Amino acid sequence: MKPGSYNFNFVGKGKIWFIISSVVILAGIAGYLVQGGFNFGIDFLGGTLMEVEFDREVSIAEVRDVMENLDLGNAILQPVEPNRFNESNRVIIRTTPIDIKTKNEILNSLDENIGINKTPLQDRTVSPGFGKKITRNALIAIGVSILGILIYVWIRFELRFGATAIFALVHDVLVTLGVYAISNREINTATIAAILTILGYSLNDTIVVFDRIRENTSMARKLGYAQVVNNSINKTLTRSINTSVTTLFPIVLLLIAGSPALKDFAFALTIGIISGTYSSIFFASPILVAWNSRFPKYKK
Amino acid sequence: MRNKKLHITIIIIFLAVIGVCLYYTCIKYTINSSIKLGLDLKGGTQIILKPTNVGEEGITAESMDKAMLIIMDRIDKLGVSEPLVTKDSSNNIIIQLPGVDDPDRALEIIGKTAQLEFRILAGSFISEEGLPVTIDSETGNLSINSEIGEVFLIDPKTGRASGKLLTDPETGDMLLVSPESETQDVIGKLSIKSETGELLLTDPETKEILGEILTDSKTGAASLVESVLMTGDKLAKASAGYDSNGRIIVSMSFTGEGQKIFEKITSENVGRQLAIILDDNIKSAPVIRTAISGNAVIEGIDSLSEAKDIALVLQTGALPVSLKVEESSTVGPTLGMDSLRKGLYAGIIGLILIVIFMNSFYRGLGLVSTIGLIVYILIFWGIMSGIRTALTLPGIAGIILTIGMAVDANVIIFERIKEEIRKGKSARISISEGFKHGMRTIIDANVTTLITAAALFKFGTGPIKGFAVTLGLGVIISMLTSLVFTRSILFLMAGLPGVATTKFLGVRMKRSNI
Numbered sequence: 001m002k003p004g005s006y007n008f009n010f011v012g013k014g015k016i017w018f019i020i021s022s023v024v025i026l027a028g029i030a031g032y033l034v035q036g037g038f039n040f041g042i043d044f045l046g047g048t049l050m051e052v053e054f055d056r057e058v059s060i061a062e063v064r065d066v067m068e069n070l071d072l073g074n075a076i077l078q079p080v081e082p083n084r085f086n087e088s089n090r091v092i093i094r095t096t097p098i099d100i101k102t103k104n105e106i107l108n109s110l111d112e113n114i115g116i117n118k119t120p121l122q123d124r125t126v127s128p129g130f131g132k133k134i135t136r137n138a139l140i141a142i143g144v145s146i147l148g149i150l151i152y153v154w155i156r157f158e159l160r161f162g163a164t165a166i167f168a169l170v171h172d173v174l175v176t177l178g179v180y181a182i183s184n185r186e187i188n189t190a191t192i193a194a195i196l197t198i199l200g201y202s203l204n205d206t207i208v209v210f211d212r213i214r215e216n217t218s219m220a221r222k223l224g225y226a227q228v229v230n231n232s233i234n235k236t237l238t239r240s241i242n243t244s245v246t247t248l249f250p251i252v253l254l255l256i257a258g259s260p261a262l263k264d265f266a267f268a269l270t271i272g273i274i275s276g277t278y279s280s281i282f283f284a285s286p287i288l289v290a291w292n293s294r295f296p297k298y299k300k
Numbered sequence: 301m302r303n304k305k306l307h308i309t310i311i312i313i314f315l316a317v318i319g320v321c322l323y324y325t326c327i328k329y330t331i332n333s334s335i336k337l338g339l340d341l342k343g344g345t346q347i348i349l350k351p352t353n354v355g356e357e358g359i360t361a362e363s364m365d366k367a368m369l370i371i372m373d374r375i376d377k378l379g380v381s382e383p384l385v386t387k388d389s390s391n392n393i394i395i396q397l398p399g400v401d402d403p404d405r406a407l408e409i410i411g412k413t414a415q416l417e418f419r420i421l422a423g424s425f426i427s428e429e430g431l432p433v434t435i436d437s438e439t440g441n442l443s444i445n446s447e448i449g450e451v452f453l454i455d456p457k458t459g460r461a462s463g464k465l466l467t468d469p470e471t472g473d474m475l476l477v478s479p480e481s482e483t484q485d486v487i488g489k490l491s492i493k494s495e496t497g498e499l500l501l502t503d504p505e506t507k508e509i510l511g512e513i514l515t516d517s518k519t520g521a522a523s524l525v526e527s528v529l530m531t532g533d534k535l536a537k538a539s540a541g542y543d544s545n546g547r548i549i550v551s552m553s554f555t556g557e558g559q560k561i562f563e564k565i566t567s568e569n570v571g572r573q574l575a576i577i578l579d580d581n582i583k584s585a586p587v588i589r590t591a592i593s594g595n596a597v598i599e600g601i602d603s604l605s606e607a608k609d610i611a612l613v614l615q616t617g618a619l620p621v622s623l624k625v626e627e628s629s630t631v632g633p634t635l636g637m638d639s640l641r642k643g644l645y646a647g648i649i650g651l652i653l654i655v656i657f658m659n660s661f662y663r664g665l666g667l668v669s670t671i672g673l674i675v676y677i678l679i680f681w682g683i684m685s686g687i688r689t690a691l692t693l694p695g696i697a698g699i700i701l702t703i704g705m706a707v708d709a710n711v712i713i714f715e716r717i718k719e720e721i722r723k724g725k726s727a728r729i730s731i732s733e734g735f736k737h738g739m740r741t742i743i744d745a746n747v748t749t750l751i752t753a754a755a756l757f758k759f760g761t762g763p764i765k766g767f768a769v770t771l772g773l774g775v776i777i778s779m780l781t782s783l784v785f786t787r788s789i790l791f792l793m794a795g796l797p798g799v800a801t802t803k804f805l806g807v808r809m810k811r812s813n814i
Contacts, residue, residue, distance in 0.1 A: 123628075189761070197771065207748060238715055259639035
C-alpha cells in the first residue's frame with residue numbers, strides 16, 4: 001500500500017460502523033447495569049482514603065481481618081501494584097469520612113498486627129458535600145465546552161457539521177464511560193479531566209476530516225456528496241493514523257510504566273484516542289452523508 | 301528576497317524567545333527547581349476550607365481576608381516553608397503546606413476554635429518596684445531572677461497585696477505565701493503540669509488545683525485566676541458598641557442556661573474581678589458591681605475595632621468565619637516523586653519514539669519536526685518556569701498530550717506538502733500550499749481544544765486547573781511553533797540544494813508521476 005493512495009469505501013459501509021459503535025456502547029450500558037453503576041472515587045462520594053505502606057507484602061484478606069476487628073469491614077481495600085499472588089506492600093484503604101481517632105486506631109491496629117510505616121503515603125479526606133460540588137463543576141465544564149465547540153464549528157462550518165461533531169464526541173465519551181463501567185475502574189477527578197481531553201482530541205480529529213470535506217464540497221456536483229466525503233477521509237487517513245500513533249506513544253508508555261494515578265489517566269486517554277480516531281473516520285463522516293441524504297443540500 | 305529576510309527575522313525572534321526561556325530554566329532558577337511542583341508531586345498537605353455563614357457580618361470579603369490572615373498566622377507556628385493560603389472562585393480557602401505529612405495536626409492548629417472562659421481574677425504578680433512579672437514563653441514559668449526582688453500578688457483594683465512569692469530553700473519549689481505575715485502561711489505551690497504546660501497553683505498537701513497563672517493581655521503581667529466558672533459555649537451573641545457613658549464595650553448575651561450560671565457567678569462574687577479569658581489570655585477583668593442577669597459587658601477596650609474583633613472572636617471561635625473542612629489531602633514525598641519520575645521517563649521515551657517515527661516516515665521533514673519539537677519543549681519549559689504555575693500530576697498528562705498535538709500540526713502540514721508534490725508541483729510551491737491549507741485545519745482543530753481548556757480552567761478544581769493550564773499553553777505554543785517557526789525553517793531550507801528533492805521530503809512517487 002502506497003501512502004496517500006488509499007481508496008477505502010468508508011461511507012458505503014456506514015451501516016456496519018453504526019452497528020459496531022452501537023454494540024460497544026450497548027455493552028457499556030450492560031456493564032453499567034451489571035456492575036450497578038460507576039465506581040466513583042472519593043472525589044465524588046466523599047470519604048477517607050489512606051495509602052498505607054506495610055513492612056512486607058500482604059494480602060487483602062489479612063488487612064480485611066484487621067479492619068473487621070475495628071468494625072470497618074466494609075472498607076474498600078485495594079492493593080497497589082500487586083504481585084502475582086495479588087499481594088502488595090502498599091494498600092489503599094477507603095472508608096466513609098472518619099475522624100483522627102478512628103484513623104489512628106486503624107494505623108495502630110495495622111501496625112500491631114502486620115507492621116506498617118505509621119505515616120501514610122497519602123491521606124485524603126473529602127466531605128460528601130464537596131464531592132457533589134466537584135461533580136457539578138465537572139458537568140458544567142463539559143456542558144460549557146460542548147456548547148462553545150458547537151457554536152465555533154457552526155460559525156466556521158455549518159450547523160450540521162457542528163451537530164455531527166458533537167455526536168462523534170458523545171460517542172467517544174459513551175465508549176470511554178462504557179469501558180469504565182465494564183472494567184469497574186474508579187472514576188475520579190483525573191478521569192473527568194481525561195474525558196474532557198478526549199472531547200478536545202476527538203473534535204480535533206473530526207475537524208481535520210471535516211475541513212477536508214468542506215474544501216472538497218465544490219466537487220459534490222460532479223462526484224456526489226458521499227464520494228466527496230469518502231475521498232476526504234481517504235486523503236486524511238495517513239494523518240489520522242500517524243497522529244494517533246505519535247500521541248499514543250507516550251500515553252501507552254504511561255499506561256505501562258506510570259504511577260497508579262498516571263495509569264488511570266493514561267487508561268482513559270488511550271481508549272478515548274482510539275475511539276476518537278475511530279469516530280472521526282467511521283462515525284462522524286457517515287452521519288454527515290446520512291444527514292445530507294435525509295435533508296439534501298448537496299448532490300447525494 | 302524580502303521573504304527570506306522575513307523568515308530569518310522570525311527565526312531570530314524565536315531564538316531570542318528561547319534565550320529568555322533558557323534564562324528562566326537555567327539561570328534564574330536551576331534546572332531542578334525551574335518548574336514549581338504541585339503538592340501531589342513534591343509531597344505535602346492541601347486543605348480546602350469552606351466558610352459557613354455565622355455571626356451578623358456573614359461572609360464578606362473583609363471577614364474572609366481576616367480569616368486568611370489568622371490562618372497564615374497559625375501556619376507560621378507550624379514552621380512550614382513556603383506555605384500558601386489562597387481563595388478560590390467560590391470563596392473556599394485553600395491551604396497548601398509543602399512537606400507536611402500530618403494533615404490532622406495541621407488541621408488542629410489551623411481550625412482550632414478560641415476557648416472562652418470566665419474565671420475570677422485573684423491578682424497579678426508585681427515586683428516590689430511595681431513592674432509586672434511576665435510568664436517566660438519558653439519555660440512556661442514566671443520569669444523571676446534575683447534582680448527583681450520580692451514579688452507580690454497584687455489585686456489590680458485595690459492595689460493590696462494578697463500574697464508573696466517565695467522559693468522553698470529545700471525543694472526549690474516556688475511557693476505563694478500570705479504577705480507580711482510572720483508565719484508565712486503557704487497558700488499554694490506553683491508548678492507546671494507537664495502534659496499541658498499549664499502553670500498551676502496547687503495545694504501542697506491535697507494537690508487540689510487552686511488556680512492557674514495566665515497572662516493579662518493589657519499589662520502583660522502574669523495573673524492568678526481561679527477555677528473555670530463558665531465557658532464560651534454558653535454565649536449566644538456578642539456585639540461591639542458604646543455604653544451610656546460613651547465607653548467602648550462588647551456586650552454579650554447568654555443562652556438560657558448561661559444566664560442562670562452567669563447570674564449565680566456574679567451574685568456570689570460581688571466586688572471581685574471577673575476575668576474574661578480568650579485562648580489563655582486575660583482580655584478584660586471588669587469588677588462585678590452587682591449580680592448580673594441577662595447581658596454582660598466587657599469594658600476597658602481601647603478602640604472600636606478592637607471591640608469588634610473581640611466580639612467576632614467570641615461569636616465564632618477565633619476565626620471571623622466558621623470553616624468546614626471540605627477536603628484534606630496529603631501525599632508523601634516518595635509517592636509524588638515516584639509519579640514525577642515515571643511520568644518523566646514515559647515522556648522522554650515517548651519523545652524518542654516520536655522522533656524515530658517522524659524521521660523514518662517523513663525523512664527530511666521529520667528532521668524539521670524534530671527541531672520544531674525541541675523548540676516547543678524549550679518554550680513550554682521556559683513559560684512554565686516563568687509563570688511559576690505548579691505542575692501537577694494531571695499536568696504531566698496534559699504535557700504528554702500536547703506533545704502529541706504539537707506533532708499533529710506537523711503531520712497535517714507534511715501530509716499536505718506530500719500531497720501537493722504528488723500532484724506534480726515543485727517543492728517550494730508544495731511547501732507554500734501545504735502551509736496554506738494546513739493552517740486553517742490546525743487553527744480550527746486547536747481552537748476547539750482551547751475552548752475545552754478554558755472551560756476546565758474556569759470550572760475545574762485543584763489539579764484539574766493545572767491540567768487546563770498545561771493543555772492551553774501547549775496548544776498555543778504548538779500552534780505558534782508549527783505555523784510560524786517550522787514554516788520559516790522549511791521555506792529557508794527549500795532554497796538550499798538537495799532539499800527540494802522528493803527523497804528529502806519523504807515522498808515515494810507513483811510510477812505514473814515520474
